[in-house]
Every structure is written in structure tokens, then in C-alpha cells.
Amino acid sequence: MDRISLGNEEFEGNNNAYVLDGGDGDALALVDTGIAMSDCRAQLRTGLAERGYEFADVDDIVLTHFHPDHAGLVGEIQAESDATVYVHEADAPLVAQDTDAVAAFDRQRRDVLEEWGLPDEPRSELLGFLEAVREIQGEGADVTSIADGDTVAVGGHTLEAVHTPGHTAGLCCLEIGEMPETTGGDEGVDGLEAFVGDAILPVYTPNVGGADVRVERPLEKYLTSLERIADREYDRVWPGHRDPIDDPTDRALTIRDHHRERTGNVLEVLTEHGPADPWTVSAHLFGDLEGIHILHGPGEAYAHLDHLRHEGIVALEDGEYRLVDPDADIAAVVSSTH
Ligand SMILES: [Zn+2]
């Protein structure tokens, strides 16, 4: 297994595409593809060429989730190679760029901007940004849907889908099984490892709430996914951005703690300023926002407010969240069995 580091600056930046070839050149697979922009495309082509391959040689592509920085190039690689493309069934219609699914997604996103209380100016700035980045999503692909527990045999490896929703509805970690004698790359697999996409990242806390507005109860789902990752006790994982994570259990629990802290911050905002919509809470937490963060900031605030509402700590009235249980135990609300 081998990693091609891409130098893009969009979204979380520095995406990875992983190359699996089993060391024998018989079967070539990619895990994620990078964004559909010229520099990223050139880097991926060069990375493959250094390993003796071109796009046309790719037999299989497994995507961790639908986001354009992971799936952007999938359609054009498939057009050149006829590769089979695997992605979780919840994200599959968006990777396929199914007209109805894309229209429903856009509509739902507009609706939540209203619900979250975005004023006209940031809302039109965001919608303009989203329209401008539409082309980096690249072309749609013919997809083969996978579900939790499914295994795919690709690039001389067996990958098992471990569904970890939150950041997107269909995000999967791909657990690496059955290692061949030679791995064909410099970064061999040792012990129990997985590709994790944006389920956990080494530097950032992956966005929850804004990154996929289809996800219901996003924070609760994400906390469950973090717990699931911690429970697997991986020896090392390969994220969608930047360097491998050598203590994935610790990283998952650190992110959990970060959300616990943020829950406290959200409650402080409501205590100090009274009932507020997600946009107002976001402004207190994150200040002025630009580009995609105009979506991710209030989305993150919403994810926390929504979680607190289901726990009976805040109530939602006329679009504003009001604190009803000032003595709530945050650690118990944002918890895991660890
Ligand atoms: Zn993502």
C-alpha cells in the first residue's frame, strides 16, 4: 500500500489518494481520488506514473465518502479505465450525480440555511461559493453500492466497510485485511489498519452538521462512530488528509473530548446571551466566517444544539434554542463507554 500526497488547499487541504496493487501489478486499486482540479489531477497522474501506472490501469476505486476532495476525479478515471467504483449506499447517489439526489441535496441545504438563521448576506455569499466550486466535483461515476460489513477484494487486498456516519451519511472506514507477502509500497501495513477518510483527521476536527445536511442527529451519530473507531483499537489509520495517525484510539477520544468542550461552549453562549439560532451561536463561537465555513460554522453549532435538544437540555422555539436545564452534566451527554 502506498500513499500519493496531493497538494490541494481546498477544504481540509492536502488530500491523500492511496494506491493498492498487491505488489504483483495484477490488480490496481485507488482509495479516494482527490479533487477535480488541474494541479491535483497532474499530481495523481505523476504519482501513478512513478509507480508504473496510468489512469487507464485502475481496476477498482473505493471511496470513503462523496465529498469532492475525495471523489472529484473518480468519474474521469473511470471514463479512462472502466474501473469499478465502490462507495457506501448513502453517498452513492451523490457520487453518481443522480439528478434527483443532487437537486434534493441542494434544496435541503437551502432549507437548513433558513432554519439556522443565516442572514441574506452570508447566505448569498455561501451559495455563490458553492456554485463556484461545483466544477471541482468533477464528473459523476457509475457506482457499486456497499454497506456496513461488506468486503471488497481490490488491489490484492481485502477491504471491509465499517460505516462511520456523521461527517457524511455514508462515510466508511475501510479496514485492511489479508496482507500479501509484499505490499509494493514504502509504507507497509502493520497490524490492524484502516483507511478512515474524514472520520478522524490528524490535525482538524472533521466538520459535523454542515458537511452533509442530510445526516439526522449528526453529533450523536458521529460520537457513536468515534466510539466504534476507538473500539476497533486500530494500530494505525490512513486519513483522507495529511499523515497517518499512529494512535487512532487516542485521536478518536481526543476528538470526542473536543466535542464535549464545544458542547460546554455552546451552553455558555445560551447562558450569557439567551435563546439563539445556530447562526448566532456560531458567530459567538467562531466569529466572522468565509467560504465553506459559512456552512460549517452554523452546521457545527446546529449539531451541538440538536444533540442538546434531544437530551432535554435545550428547547427549540421559533427557530431559537433556549436553555432549559442549566445544571446538565455535559460529560454524560457527550460520552462514550471509554
Ligand atoms: Zn469530507
Ligand SMILES: [Zn+2]
Ligand atoms: Zn476531506
